[in-house]
């Protein structure tokens with residue numbers, strides 16, 4: 459049995475591609491170790507994040523997420539027990555309105571603004587986006603990417619956001 463928690467929060471500062479990459483770098487490794495899976499959507503102001511895993515471990519992760527200065531006004535929109543994860547292959551997937559996969563799916567479904575959707579619908583859309591992204595990045599390539607996040611030498615771009 460897993461727990462899936464969905465929260466929304468307000469971005470406090472810069473949450474551009476480099477900030478997201480830096481976040482991904484730490485979260486992917488930690489989530490992989492703890493068996494947490496997650497998928498995030500954000501615009502310039504807000505974050506919508508689905509986090510799922512074993513109840514005890516998840517509590518820990520949510521605690522860490524809650525203490526981050528990168529966002530505030532965190533509101534849990536849903537927290538439920540589930541037998542299957544919605545994002546079983548994603549330790550820390552992310553998308554936004556600039557992502558061509560997201561744009562294509564969202565435009566085709568003719569939905570109102572993402573943050574106006576109900577939680578179930580929002581998760582379904584992110585699942586479609588995630589499956590499209592996997593078509594472009596196969597799982598074996600993805601795990602190579604995860605290992606790459608573990609390099610002791612950081613990609614140069616990350617230095618800029620420290």
Ligand SMILES: Cc1cc2nc3c(=O)[nH]c(=O)nc-3n(C[C@H](O)[C@H](O)[C@H](O)COP(=O)(O)O)c2cc1C
Nearest residue numbers: 484485488489496505519522523526527528529550
């Ligand atoms: C939007 C957001 C999502 C996060 N997701 C995860 C996560 O999935 N797993 C995790 O271990 N930490 C997660 N974190 C926590 C960060 O990895 C990091 O521990 C936290 O930002 C504390 O660093 P800071 O004090 O420099 O902000 C998240 C933080 C933010 C802002």
